[in-house]
Amino acid sequence: MKENESANSVVSVRSLVKRYGDILALDHFNLEIGKGEIFGLLGPNGCGKTTAINCMLQLLAYDKGDIELFGEAMKPTRYDLKRRIGVVPQQVAVFDELTVFENIDCFCALYVSDKTRRRELVEEAIEFVGLEDYRKMRPKKLSGGLLRRLNIACGIAHKPELIFFDEPTVAVDPQSRNAILDGIVRLRDEGATVVYTSHYMEEVEQICSRIMIMDGGKILALGTADELKRGIAVGEKIVIELPGAVEARGCAAAQTVGALPHVLSCEFANGELHAACEASERNLLDVLGALKSSRVAVGRVYSEPPTLNDVFLEITGRELRD
Amino acid sequence: MGALFAHTVRMLVRQRDVLIWVILFPLALATLFHVMLSNIDESYRVDPASCVVVADDNFNSERAVFFREMLDEVSAPGAGQLLDVAKVATLEEGREAVLSGDAAACITVDEEGLPSMQVSPLAASLTTGSIDQSVVRAVLDQYCQIYAEMKQTFLSQPSAQGMQAPPSEGELAEFARSAGMSEAASAFMSDAVRTQQVDVLRVQASSTVRYYYALMGFAALMSITVSINAVSAARANTSAVGARRQVSGVSPARQLAVAMAASFVTVFFCLLLAFAYMRFVLGVEFGGRDGLAMLALAACALMSTALGAAIGAIPKISIPGKTGIATGITCFCALFAGLYGEPSMQLADRVSQSAPWAVLVNPAAQAANAFYDLTYYDSLAPFFATLCVLAVMAAVFFVVAALLMRRQNYERL
Numbered sequence: 025m026k027e028n029e030s031a032n033s034v035v036s037v038r039s040l041v042k043r044y045g046d047i048l049a050l051d052h053f054n055l056e057i058g059k060g061e062i063f064g065l066l067g068p069n070g071c072g073k074t075t076a077i078n079c080m081l082q083l084l085a086y087d088k089g090d091i092e093l094f095g096e097a098m099k100p101t102r103y104d105l106k107r108r109i110g111v112v113p114q115q116v117a118v119f120d121e122l123t124v125f126e127n128i129d130c131f132c133a134l135y136v137s138d139k140t141r142r143r144e145l146v147e148e149a150i151e152f153v154g155l156e157d158y159r160k161m162r163p164k165k166l167s168g169g170l171l172r173r174l175n176i177a178c179g180i181a182h183k184p185e186l187i188f189f190d191e192p193t194v195a196v197d198p199q200s201r202n203a204i205l206d207g208i209v210r211l212r213d214e215g216a217t218v219v220y221t222s223h224y225m226e227e228v229e230q231i232c233s234r235i236m237i238m239d240g241g242k243i244l245a246l247g248t249a250d251e252l253k254r255g256i257a258v259g260e261k262i263v264i265e266l267p268g269a270v271e272a273r274g275c276a277a278a279q280t281v282g283a284l285p286h287v288l289s290c291e292f293a294n295g296e297l298h299a300a301c302e303a304s305e306r307n308l309l310d311v312l313g314a315l316k317s318s319r320v321a322v323g324r325v326y327s328e329p330p331t332l333n334d335v336f337l338e339i340t341g342r343e344l345r346d
Numbered sequence: 347m348g349a350l351f352a353h354t355v356r357m358l359v360r361q362r363d364v365l366i367w368v369i370l371f372p373l374a375l376a377t378l379f380h381v382m383l384s385n386i387d388e389s390y391r392v393d394p395a396s397c398v399v400v401a402d403d404n405f406n407s408e409r410a411v412f413f414r415e416m417l418d419e420v421s422a423p424g425a426g427q428l429l430d431v432a433k434v435a436t437l438e439e440g441r442e443a444v445l446s447g448d449a450a451a452c453i454t455v456d457e458e459g460l461p462s463m464q465v466s467p468l469a470a471s472l473t474t475g476s477i478d479q480s481v482v483r484a485v486l487d488q489y490c491q492i493y494a495e496m497k498q499t500f501l502s503q504p505s506a507q508g509m510q511a512p513p514s515e516g517e518l519a520e521f522a523r524s525a526g527m528s529e530a531a532s533a534f535m536s537d538a539v540r541t542q543q544v545d546v547l548r549v550q551a552s553s554t555v556r557y558y559y560a561l562m563g564f565a566a567l568m569s570i571t572v573s574i575n576a577v578s579a580a581r582a583n584t585s586a587v588g589a590r591r592q593v594s595g596v597s598p599a600r601q602l603a604v605a606m607a608a609s610f611v612t613v614f615f616c617l618l619l620a621f622a623y624m625r626f627v628l629g630v631e632f633g634g635r636d637g638l639a640m641l642a643l644a645a646c647a648l649m650s651t652a653l654g655a656a657i658g659a660i661p662k663i664s665i666p667g668k669t670g671i672a673t674g675i676t677c678f679c680a681l682f683a684g685l686y687g688e689p690s691m692q693l694a695d696r697v698s699q700s701a702p703w704a705v706l707v708n709p710a711a712q713a714a715n716a717f718y719d720l721t722y723y724d725s726l727a728p729f730f731a732t733l734c735v736l737a738v739m740a741a742v743f744f745v746v747a748a749l750l751m752r753r754q755n756y757e758r759l
Binding site: 081082083101103104106107109111113115116117118119121122126129130131133134135137139142178179 | 347350361579582586587590595601
């Protein structure tokens with residue numbers, strides 16, 4: 025890490041080790057997050073994302089390592105630092121007995137004591153998450169998506185400089201998910217630094233400036249989405265429908281395509297041929313040419329760049345959502 | 347902190363279990379008690395026996411002066427009134443009143459100044475008539491007995507040895523005065539020779555108020571739920587909101603202090619509501635010391651809050667599990683406070699006699715005792731002693747809560 029990067033770091037974690045008995049939850053975990061970033065922590069359930077966040081927030085004691093937030097050592101009693109942080113937990117954490125307005129005001133009161141200022145902040149938060157029409161409603165009457173928005177509003181109302189979003193879109197409909205993601209980008213645009221954990225690679229790819237892929241408490245890869253994708257062998261994925269092809273013929277076609285020099289692997293499944301290729305401008309032409317010479321009838325053809333799942337698959341040998 | 351306090355109180359009073367079990371249930375039980383127990387008080391009350399006295403020359407003579415005074419005494423309105431006496435001019439009128447059922451008995455006075463009663467055979471066969479006649483008869487019997495004893499006493503005096511005929515009441519009184527026995531005569535004239543009812547309690551004892559006091563103890567313990575919920579909402583290892591609050595800019599200790607204060611205020615007002623309902627709507631006697639009753643409510647609320655904090659701090663038990671523990675403790679303690687009727691009351695009394703320490707460590711019994719002390723004792727010493735016991739209980743529970751909360755980590759993967 026360069027010196028100027030370190031000085032600009034909002035989050036700095038070095039050699040963090042956390043054990044639950046015999047289970048090593050975090051194995052010398054390192055992290056540097058710069059101001060204004062949306063940093064994505066990506067990994068399957070149980071990979072240590074939430075543990076890492078809880079250690080940073082001092083909710084969990086850890087065995088080894090150093091954590092600095094805003095350039096200062098983070099300790100359980102650093103309430104001055106905690107006041108600059110917002111947390112949107114994975115589980116919706118609001119009071120069922122309080123209305124939307126009261127809930128946001130209650131959590132905001134943990135950071136802002138001035139009543140007038142707090143009222144402004146609460147109104148802004150309500151507007152930010154689009155709950156204007158629901159301010160007097162209690163959480164039990166809200167849909168899952170609206171509840172998630174309330175969960176977010178409670179974490180951001182005090183305008184924190186650093187916000188931890190721990191899988192905020194779990195069990196959320198696509199419309200609400202997009203609204204949440206748009207909101208996170210807006211928070212970044214307003215100057216906040218965001219740490220975003222998810223096992224939904226599309227979301228992370230969509231909004232995060234840098235991404236860390238974790239598994240088993242270890243860092244597997246770190247970089248922008250493009251950097252991560254460039255770091256793997258697969259440069260292009262080609263999917264070709266083979267209408268009417270029986271299993272034997274499809275497998276034979278896969279064998280033919282797989283023998284091409286730029287094709288890393290090729291499989292036939294569900295009437296489709298899936299070919300993973302190295303980055304090359306001629307992949308599609310070569311594959312179609314090979315199928316034509318084998319006299320295989322071709323249906324629709326798709327070509328797409330690799331995803332973060334491919335990155336994870338190549339590094340770990342298994343799917344991200346396994 | 348003010349906003350957090352207000353929101354915590356708001357959150358607590360809106361919780362369904364608090365609304366049902368802490369606010370409404372004691373009111374419902376008090377109403378039930380009122381309906382069930384009001385007949386008991388009715389059955390203990392004795393109405394004055396209605397009777398007539400023939401106010402003829404014998405009755406108005408000097409011989410019957412003591413009898414007239416006695417009759418005035420026992421028919422004077424008040425708690426000790428035994429007879430409701432109406433005067434009639436003739437015996438016929440008296441008999442008519444008895445036969446018509448307007449009076450249980452007709453009292454006449456003979457020439458000696460001694461009373462006798464006439465009753466209706468029909469009324470004597472009825473239960474109420476029989477009771478009223480018994481009361482009249484008991485009063486007259488007692489008078490005649492005292493009269494005879496006094497006469498015997500005077501006649502045994504040396505100065506009375508020369509008397510030829512049995513003395514009348516007036517002669518007895520005059521004789522006693524002339525013989526320098528004015529003191530004895532005065533005593534006979536006054537209440538001193540009669541049995542007096544002396545209340546050792548501040549207010550007249552009621553057979554039913556103990557149930558209401560036990561109910562206050564029960565309500566205090568039911569309120570444990572309030573602080574269990576408050577603690578759970580403030581602790582990272584017991585709820586999601588607790589975890590969220592723990593990472594905020596306010597220390598967990600301060601948040602817990604706010605939660606405890608909010609619990610205390612909530613419980614106090616829940617108990618105050620129950621107290622006000624019993625006191626002003628149901629008319630339950632609390633000894634007229636309402637200001638001190640507030641102190642008792644505060645002590646009960648403090649004890650309840652502390653016990654709830656201790657239960658709420660127990661690790662590895664869910665909130666419903668803790669509520670179940672609280673309910674079990676409440677029902678068990680209320681049994682020995684005498685809440686569940688006469689057998690429970692007798693059990694509480696037996697335990698109190700054979701194992702006083704069991705009462706001392708029973709929060710429900712102590713809460714009930716606070717109101718009992720306040721109502722019945724002239725001195726406030728027993729009341730303040732009970733408050734001290736409640737305060738010590740609260741301190742112990744708070745210490746237990748603090749020890750349990752200490753070093754409890756929030757751990758999950």
